[in-house]
Amino acid sequence: MSFGIEQKRAFFVLVVSVLIIGFANGVKLEAFPKILNSSGDNITLRWEDISSPSGKDWVGIYSPPDSADDRFIGFIYLSSCPNWKKGSCSINLPLINLRSPYEFRIFHWDNSINARPVHGDRNPLPSTAHFLAKSQSVTFRNLNDPAQLHLAFTSNQDEMRVMFVTKDDLKSYVQYGLGEEGLDEVAEAVSITYKQSDMCDAPANTNLGWRDPGYIHDAVMQRLKPGKRYFYQ
Secondary structure, eight states, rough: OOHHHHHHHHHHHHHHHHHHHHHHTTTEEEOSSSSSSSSTEEEEEEEOOOOOOOOTTTEEEEESSTOOOTOOOOEEGGGTTTTGTTTOOEEEEEOOOOOOEEEEEEEEOOOOOBBBBOOTTTOOOOOOOOOEEEEOEEEETTTTTTTEEEEEESSTTTTTEEEEESOOOOEEEEEEEEEBOOOOOOEEEEOOOOOGOOOOSTTTSSSSOOOOOOOEEEHHHHHHTOOOOOOOO
8 A cells, every 4th residue: 555645644643643642541640639738748649540551651740830741840650659550559749838839740651762851960851752641730728838947046146037938028027935825026027039030050040940939038036035945936
């Protein structure tokens, strides 16, 4: 049988369409709970109906959810689940509050599919050529929860600096005192941030390496008595 140019083109499109439908149809991926209370809480990822599972099938972690397929911030092989060969399994995963919702996507990958080019660490990145399924988005109850808490000395012996990060430029305070029920002192925080243009070089100032830092809040607790235990929030 011989094919003309247009027939070959149509046949190629048909084969590609069949491959895509064969990988994508029927596979289910669920992430729950949909809303997390605190940074570090676990979610469960559960997938079903992968018809021909491979030891290199993987799930990508995306934040924000509209990230391109090749802009995952981490990935896990489905074979980390003991029953992965059945095509249905689940894993637990702790999530950090990155001030943005998450989404998860499963891709098929085996030895016949080339890895993506390596990056600075020289490790190959898995192929995103064969998409299988994606989850609904998962978020935190409060994307402005204070994160990355840091305590530091100042140049004064009766002071301590408290620093933390939030998503938005919120008016914020630190309450402190000598008892958990007596946080009578208040220190107002000042906030700063920085932009992509402030970074000195790639990849930090490129779309691949840049992530919005949120706002850094800085409050100083003053008039602290030496040798006393203080509580703060």
